[in-house]
Amino acid sequence: MSGSKQSAEPSAVVMPPLGAQTPDVPTEQDLLAQARQRAALAGEITTELAGSLNLRRTILRLFSLITPDLADWAMLAMVDHRGDQLALYGGKEHTFATSVTRSAVEDLGVGRVLRSGQSELLHVALRDDDDYSSVADGLDSMIPHDQLRDEATSLRPADVLGLALTARGSTVGVLVIVRGAGRGFPDEDVALAEQVAGRAAMALDSARLYEDRTRVASVLQASLRPPTLPRVARLRLSARFRAAAEHMDIGGDFYDVHGSGRDWVLVTGDVCGKGVEAAVLTGRARQSIRTAAYFDRSPHSVLAALNAVLYDEESDKFVTAVCARVRPADDGNSARVDLAAAGHPAPLVLRANGVVEQAMVGGTVAGVLPEVGYRETTVELRPGDTMLMFTDGIYEARGAAGFYGMDRLVALLPAYAGAGPDAVCEAVEQDVVEFLAGRAHDDMALLAVACGR
Amino acid sequence: MTGGVLDPVVDALARFDGALASVDVDAAVDVVERLLDDGTDAVTVLVDVIASAQRTVGDRWQRGEWTVAEEHAATAVSVSATEAVARKVRRTPATRGRVVVACAEREWHALPAMIVGTALRADGWDITLLGASTLPVRLSQYLHDLGPDATAVSCSILGALPTTRRFIEASTAAGIPVVVGGSAFGPDDRRAAALGATAWAAGAREAIAAVHALPTVVAAAPPLSSAAAAEQAAMELAHHRLVSALRDRWSLAAQIVTTDQHPLDSVHDVAADVVNQSLHAVSAALLTGDPRTVSDTATWVADLLAARSVDRSLVGELGRLLVADLRDYPLARALVEDHWTDPITTGPR
Structure with a gap:
């Protein structure tokens, strides 16, 4: 609390807004202060605009940065590369958005700025001082939308500035700014506005490029994301997935639940590799399993079909999977589980009394041999039992003390006897992630099922 | 009746x-x-x-x-x-903007975030729930992909406050206002304000009101006080060493008497949990400038031990061990000396 730094600064002087018409001739000190204000504004805008890659957020931030210092009112027109539209943003409400056809603005000032890449400062000639809503040439030319134009007109501006937003060789939009009555655009402010427009153009164009990519990626990604679990009568289900690339929600591990009525197929698997490439293969494997399970829900035949499809693709890709056909009894007090595995760790069954059993099931990885026969084994789930399917990312998680390991997993579970699938998945996920203590990990998937209610 | x-x-x-x-x-x-x-x-x-x-x-x-x-x-x-x-x-269709609801790293209590998210959805907001323990890089990805109107962060354990601060940085750097809440923030907005959050909410109802009142765009959160933040970062790096040193020396294991009644909560686990929480409390006080995290945690430890019929003087012992082990962290050490309320001078030597 020394305070020396604060007291060294000049006491707060209320500065007139940039471009305000003052009765006195500005002193040298005033001019210097204004120059400082302009430089600070340009600097702030540059730094702050770099923070977002999202187009909408970048636009909102641009408006909040330039009003009211640079402009009393601002609107943005952005070219939509996917069609004949010009998107309009802002005005009095920064969140406002609409669009007009490009052909409608072709002969207007805003259209000229878009084509030429040259900014224009237009005068506003309000025809009648008492009637703001009457036609004003400059505003008409730059603001191709009735409501927005009315907003700007009500400020009774003398000029309107249409700034070309040019980035990477294209004019991607126009920033239209207006200052209210008594506040003009001196040359220095036009220069500042052009500078700001240059920086805004870069930020907006980057955000636009990012958004185009995001749109493509999110559509493709949607089918590769882990599914939402169905609500199944007489069964309780829970699942978890953590991708190796923590910022993505897709990877090489997968789980799925297919079926209807009293007959369900649960599958957990792992394709070789990780990241986007693995996710694409995951998508194919999941689709093959879904189709196979549609015709025959026996685990051995689901896995045989998966193997045949992958082998026929003549790729070097392979998949491990464990498939469980779960059939709950009518009373919901038990469920019969038929299991088969293709090179995948066998599920653990946590009995209601805390005993942990590993199902005796194993078989060859899918996609390597032309024909594989998978053997099935059967497990009975009774009230309070939970079966946990998992991928190798769980026990191969590497922490300060080496691998997490199956022993740790088996030792963790008894404490959660009877607690149900969700509690079991949560406990395992938390224990493994805390064991990692921030270290990188492979994809991890968990799928747990219990009978009843 | x-x-x-x-x-x-x-x-x-x-x-x-x-x-x-x-x-x-x-x-x-x-x-x-x-x-x-x-x-x-x-x-x-x-x-x-x-x-x-x-x-x-x-x-x-x-x-x-x-x-x-x-x-x-x-x-x-x-x-x-x-x-x-x-x-x-x-x-019912969502009629307002979008809110991303997240839990910071180490925050495994996903339920409060789910309750807040569902309450906001009921109020008409479109919601994206990121689930338990999320890294800042994943939050950022969602913020830039979705461009939401607000971020809501739920934090119930003190150990998750450092990543919550990262969330606040990620959100405000993108200009997105962030509302925080959860028991780790205590009974008022002091910690939330210190961490640079746009707003604090005491519960789901308050979160709805807070999201309504948020500005459209916020400036990037200013940096934290450098000396305290630097010490907190150093403690974070040494966390595991500090935990094992304290756990080994604290005489809880020798004193606990009710293990038979609680076969699943072993002494070892309770001790590890308490030591962990105590260090996180000190860390949180450094980060937020709110020493109540330390005094509240001392009270919490005392209650926890009392419920397990453990000699209360062990709380004071833990305080003294903390003071000794935090010798390389002067600000942290002073916080324990001044705010670990249980008489720090009593208890077994």
Whole structure:
């Protein structure tokens, strides 16, 4: 609390807004202060605009940065590369958005700025001082939308500035700014506005490029994301997935639940590799399993079909999977589980009394041999039992003390006897992630099922 | 007892409590769905039934009545009930903007975030829930992909406050306002303000009001006080070493007497948990400038040990061990000396 730094600064002087018409001739000190204000504004805008890659957020931030210092009112027109539209943003409400056809603005000032890449400062000639809503040439030319134009007109501006937003060789939009009555655009402010427009153009164009990519990626990604679990009568289900690339929600591990009525197929698997490439293969494997399970829900035949499809693709890709056909009894007090595995760790069954059993099931990885026969084994789930399917990312998680390991997993579970699938998945996920203590990990998937209610 | 008309919400709370205690998902979902069908609004169900009952779950563990597994099982029931509310509120279209709801790294209590998210959805916001323990890089990805109107961060454990600060940085750097809440923030907005959050909310209801009042765009959160933040970062790096040193020397293991009653909460686990929390409390005080994290944690430790019939003087012993082990961290050490309220000078040597 020394305070020396604060007291060294000049006491707060209320500065007139940039471009305000003052009765006195500005002193040298005033001019210097204004120059400082302009430089600070340009600097702030540059730094702050770099923070977002999202187009909408970048636009909102641009408006909040330039009003009211640079402009009393601002609107943005952005070219939509996917069609004949010009998107309009802002005005009095920064969140406002609409669009007009490009052909409608072709002969207007805003259209000229878009084509030429040259900014224009237009005068506003309000025809009648008492009637703001009457036609004003400059505003008409730059603001191709009735409501927005009315907003700007009500400020009774003398000029309107249409700034070309040019980035990477294209004019991607126009920033239209207006200052209210008594506040003009001196040359220095036009220069500042052009500078700001240059920086805004870069930020907006980057955000636009990012958004185009995001749109493509999110559509493709949607089918590769882990599914939402169905609500199944007489069964309780829970699942978890953590991708190796923590910022993505897709990877090489997968789980799925297919079926209807009293007959369900649960599958957990792992394709070789990780990241986007693995996710694409995951998508194919999941689709093959879904189709196979549609015709025959026996685990051995689901896995045989998966193997045949992958082998026929003549790729070097392979998949491990464990498939469980779960059939709950009518009373919901038990469920019969038929299991088969293709090179995948066998599920653990946590009995209601805390005993942990590993199902005796194993078989060859899918996609390597032309024909594989998978053997099935059967497990009975009774009230309070939970079966946990998992991928190798769980026990191969590497922490300060080496691998997490199956022993740790088996030792963790008894404490959660009877607690149900969700509690079991949560406990395992938390224990493994805390064991990692921030270290990188492979994809991890968990799928747990219990009978009843 | 006299057969008078019960307040439906109070009645539902009692039945919901019973469903949690018996880990009866169907009964819990039934209570919630019936209330909603009878016209009780979703936020009331979330706050006055589910969140309210869930508070007693934590208390039961604290008092040593429930094991961690029982706590998890009961929480899973509340999760199912919240999902039932979510299914209901999703039937009405979202009419406002979008809010991303997240839990910071080390925050494994996903339920409060789910309750807040569902309450915001009931209020008309489109919601993206990121689930338990999320890294800042994943939050950033979502913020830039979705460009939401706000970020909401739920934080119930002090150890998750450092990543919550990262979340606040990620959000405000993108200009997105961020509202925070959860028990780690304490009873007022002091910690939230210190961490640079745009707003603080005491609960789901307050979160709805807070999101309404948020500005459209915020400036990047200013840097934290450098000396305290630097010390906190250094403590974070040394965390595991500090935990094992304290755990080994603290005489809890020798004194605990009720292990038979709590076979699942071993002395080792309780000791590790307490030591962990104590260090996180000091870290949180450094980060937020709010020393109540230290005094509140000392009280929490005392209650926890009392419920397990452990000699109370062990709280003072832990305080003294902390002071000794934090010798390389002068600000942290001073915080323990001044705010670890239990008489630090008493207890076994």
